[in-house]
Amino acid sequence: MIQSLANWILSFDILAGLGNPIAWGLSLFIVSALIFVFVAVNAIVLVYIERKVSAFMQVRLGPMRVGKFGSLQTVADALKLLQKEDIIPRSADKILFLIGPWVILVASVVTFAAIPFSDTLLAADMSIGLFYVVSISSIVVLGIVMAGWASNNKWSLYGAMRSAAQIISYEIPVGITLIAVVAVVGSLNLQTIVQAQGGTGNLFYWIPLPLPNWFIFHSPFLFLAAFIYLIGATAEINRTPFDIPESESELVAGFMTEFSGLRWALFFLSEYANATLVAFLVAIIFLGGWQSPFSNYAGAQIGFSILTLLAVMWTLFVKAKTQRLSFYPLGLSLMITIAAWLFPGFAIWLASPGLFWMLIKVGSVIFLLMWFRWTFPRLRVDQLMYVSWKVILPISLFNLMGVAVWMWLTGEIHF
Amino acid sequence: MSYFSNITNAVGTLIEGMKVTMGYFVRPREHVTLQYPDEVWPIPTRNIGVGELDAYNTIRSKLVVDIDDCIGCKACERACPVNCIHIDTYKGGPDEDLGTTSNGTKIKLLTASFIIDMSECMFCDLCTPPCPEDCITMTPDYQFISNDNLKMDVTPEQRWRDRNLLIYQFSKVSETERQQRKAQAEAIAKAKAEALALKKAEALKAAEDKAALAAAEEAVTAKLDPTSAETVSASESVSTDINSTGSEVKVDIPIASVTLAETPVPAAEPVANTPEPETPVAPGDDISTPDSSENLEDPTTKESENG
Numbered sequence: 001m002i003q004s005l006a007n008w009i010l011s012f013d014i015l016a017g018l019g020n021p022i023a024w025g026l027s028l029f030i031v032s033a034l035i036f037v038f039v040a041v042n043a044i045v046l047v048y049i050e051r052k053v054s055a056f057m058q059v060r061l062g063p064m065r066v067g068k069f070g071s072l073q074t075v076a077d078a079l080k081l082l083q084k085e086d087i088i089p090r091s092a093d094k095i096l097f098l099i100g101p102w103v104i105l106v107a108s109v110v111t112f113a114a115i116p117f118s119d120t121l122l123a124a125d126m127s128i129g130l131f132y133v134v135s136i137s138s139i140v141v142l143g144i145v146m147a148g149w150a151s152n153n154k155w156s157l158y159g160a161m162r163s164a165a166q167i168i169s170y171e172i173p174v175g176i177t178l179i180a181v182v183a184v185v186g187s188l189n190l191q192t193i194v195q196a197q198g199g200t201g202n203l204f205y206w207i208p209l210p211l212p213n214w215f216i217f218h219s220p221f222l223f224l225a226a227f228i229y230l231i232g233a234t235a236e237i238n239r240t241p242f243d244i245p246e247s248e249s250e251l252v253a254g255f256m257t258e259f260s261g262l263r264w265a266l267f268f269l270s271e272y273a274n275a276t277l278v279a280f281l282v283a284i285i286f287l288g289g290w291q292s293p294f295s296n297y298a299g300a301q302i303g304f305s306i307l308t309l310l311a312v313m314w315t316l317f318v319k320a321k322t323q324r325l326s327f328y329p330l331g332l333s334l335m336i337t338i339a340a341w342l343f344p345g346f347a348i349w350l351a352s353p354g355l356f357w358m359l360i361k362v363g364s365v366i367f368l369l370m371w372f373r374w375t376f377p378r379l380r381v382d383q384l385m386y387v388s389w390k391v392i393l394p395i396s397l398f399n400l401m402g403v404a405v406w407m408w409l410t411g412e413i414h415f
Numbered sequence: 416m417s418y419f420s421n422i423t424n425a426v427g428t429l430i431e432g433m434k435v436t437m438g439y440f441v442r443p444r445e446h447v448t449l450q451y452p453d454e455v456w457p458i459p460t461r462n463i464g465v466g467e468l469d470a471y472n473t474i475r476s477k478l479v480v481d482i483d484d485c486i487g488c489k490a491c492e493r494a495c496p497v498n499c500i501h502i503d504t505y506k507g508g509p510d511e512d513l514g515t516t517s518n519g520t521k522i523k524l525l526t527a528s529f530i531i532d533m534s535e536c537m538f539c540d541l542c543t544p545p546c547p548e549d550c551i552t553m554t555p556d557y558q559f560i561s562n563d564n565l566k567m568d569v570t571p572e573q574r575w576r577d578r579n580l581l582i583y584q585f586s587k588v589s590e591t592e593r594q595q596r597k598a599q600a601e602a603i604a605k606a607k608a609e610a611l612a613l614k615k616a617e618a619l620k621a622a623e624d625k626a627a628l629a630a631a632e633e634a635v636t637a638k639l640d641p642t643s644a645e646t647v648s649a650s651e652s653v654s655t656d657i658n659s660t661g662s663e664v665k666v667d668i669p670i671a672s673v674t675l676a677e678t679p680v681p682a683a684e685p686v687a688n689t690p691e692p693e694t695p696v697a698p699g700d701d702i703s704t705p706d707s708s709e710n711l712e713d714p715t716t717k718e719s720e721n722g
């Protein structure tokens with residue numbers, strides 16, 4: 001993308017004199033800025049959505065005062081955080097204290113370079129994209145330990161140590177789960193992984209249910225692997241129910257305790273950047289990335305008709321259970337279905353791969369993460385380790401073998 | 416085997432929990448609590464009046480006094496079980512027209528201060544039935560602490576409100592006038608006390624003279640004299656009465672001082688000061704005027720009503 005942007009810049013007569021290196025540097029800067037802006041805006045939007053989702057799940061309304069339905073609340077909060085005093089504790093290790101948040105932020109933002117937002121929107125097309133993302137996102141733990149140690153506070157240190165233990169433990173099952181996927185594709189390039197999931201096929205190869213060729217439908221093992229990855233990734237980004245590094249009831253705010261103002265906002269930013277990254281990875285690896293769920297526009301029409309049917313059933317189910325009519329899912333799917341049948345152009349757009357589908361999938365996964373967060377109670381430290389080493393690791397190893405056997409059975413590989 | 420059953424148990428319960436939260440997520444409005452300043456519960460419409468005649472549909476809440484109709488009879492003050500109504504009345508001048516109430520009653524006493532301490536009020540509604548003019552009423556306004564922009568104002572705009580202390584001053588009489596009236600009343604009370612003392616002294620003197628005369632007469636006729644002792648004890652009881660009335664005048668002063676402390680009138684000085692020098696009524700003048708004898712009576716009548 002950077003080279004094509006540089007070519008585009010050079011295609012203008014006025015800018016042609018810049019020469020390739022300068023144009024390349026300029027486009028590098030633009031792309032980095034775009035990614036950073038994406039991460040920042042994404043954090044603001046996600047904080048709002050998270051507050052709303054959590055409020056609804058806890059039978060509240062959430063922010064309602066700033067803007068319509070509180071939509072400007074996070075903007076106001078961000079402005080407030082920027083104005084806050086930047087406190088550095090006297091006994092803190094100053095250099096590490098100052099560097100820590102930035103290490104975390106950079107480690108989480110830089111990973112987005114390898115993420116294919118669509119078939120063309122990709123900052124760096126790396127042949128080791130997946131490896132790059134996984135390894136760079138592990139640097140976050142370094143920043144957390146720096147921040148926790150530098151704070152010179154027992155809560156911060158506890159949080160940092162727990163975080164390190166947790167991330168290192170969960171790296172292993174997550175890595176093994178990803179190896180299973182890489183074994184299917186035969187490539188670490190994220191773009192190749194997405195491209196391998198185009199078209200429609202049977203569910204689990206043999207069950208005659210036409211579904212998109214996403215890896216989550218590839219085999220029961222990869223289906224399980226998707227959830228294993230989701231759990232492990234949730235633990236890696238320190239989200240509830242694995243938020244023991246910053247568990248409020250025990251450690252105040254864990255490694256963030258001593259931070260304030262902008263530095264604290266950086267933690268928040270990277271937290272949501274990490275959540276988004278995990279959602280992107282799940283979408284790319286298991287849900288077909290930017291691939292449309294429909295192989296052609298007739299598929300889009302039929303698919304949304306089925307969705308409308310499901311929505312009707314859902315509405316009736318809710319009505320039967322609560323004597324209340326909830327028309328939101330029904331109305332939305334009905335509108336899209338009608339539009340898809342009336343305007344073939346819309347159906348074609350729905351069937352074509354692109355950023356829209358990517359964001360839909362990422363949004364769904366983020367919602368799933370929020371759903372986890374506001375439902376499950378936090379694990380104890382020993383339970384956390386138990387889940388990692390005794391449950392998830394064996395299952396992921398079993399998965400890896402299962403995927404190999406499955407591929408041998410379906411004839412994808414031969415020994 | 417408990418290993419696998421643990422895992423399935425965990426997954427099952429997690430799914431169960433997710434079902435619950437999703438159930439709340441899709442229809443939050445059904446369960447969510449009342450959004451208080453935007454929505455309020457409807458006020459109950461049941462009859463809470465004392466009898467058939469004073470049946471009215473309102474909850475017992477903030478008290479409001481229509482001070483234009485108040486005749487300052489203090490019936491409400493006496494009825495209040497917690498003594499949270501504090502009324503200060505002063506008799507108007509001889510030619511002063513204090514107006515009439517909407518019932519047609521002529522107002523004779525100027526209600527210089529009418530304070531209801533809402534922080535003490537227990538909303539028993541015992542103060543409203545005795546009011547002869549129906550001017551103290553309960554309103555359905557239960558939102559005491561409020562910003563003005565929340566538009567909860569149901570009370571007459573003349574009432575003065577201190578929302579920090581919940582002490583409500585209903586009287587329209589200005590602070591300076593209240594001070595003047597107070598000084599006047601104190602002066603009158605003092606003059607009355609002095610006059611009484613004078614009278615008593617005279618009576619005592621007369622009695623003494625009489626006694627002396629009688630004693631002189633008795634000395635001539637007899638040696639024992641029981642009557643003179645009786646008169647002396649009687650005069651002592653009168654003097655204690657004077658002291659008690661004087662102290663009762665002072666009991667009213669702290670109530671006025673509450674308003675003094677809150678109002679922004681700069682010259683406000685709390686409690687029991689000597690009357691300010693620029694008060695128009697000099698104590699000496701009143702005694703000398705012929706009207707003074709009429710004025711002299713009212714502090715005592717006021718006090719007797721109060722008791």
Ligand code: SF4
Nearest residue numbers: 495536537539540542
């Ligand atoms: S409602 Fe009861 S407590 Fe309140 S002022 Fe009236 S009599 Fe006193």
Ligand code: SF4
Nearest residue numbers: 485486488489491546
């Ligand atoms: S009873 Fe009514 S008229 Fe009498 S002092 Fe109270 S409010 Fe005024």
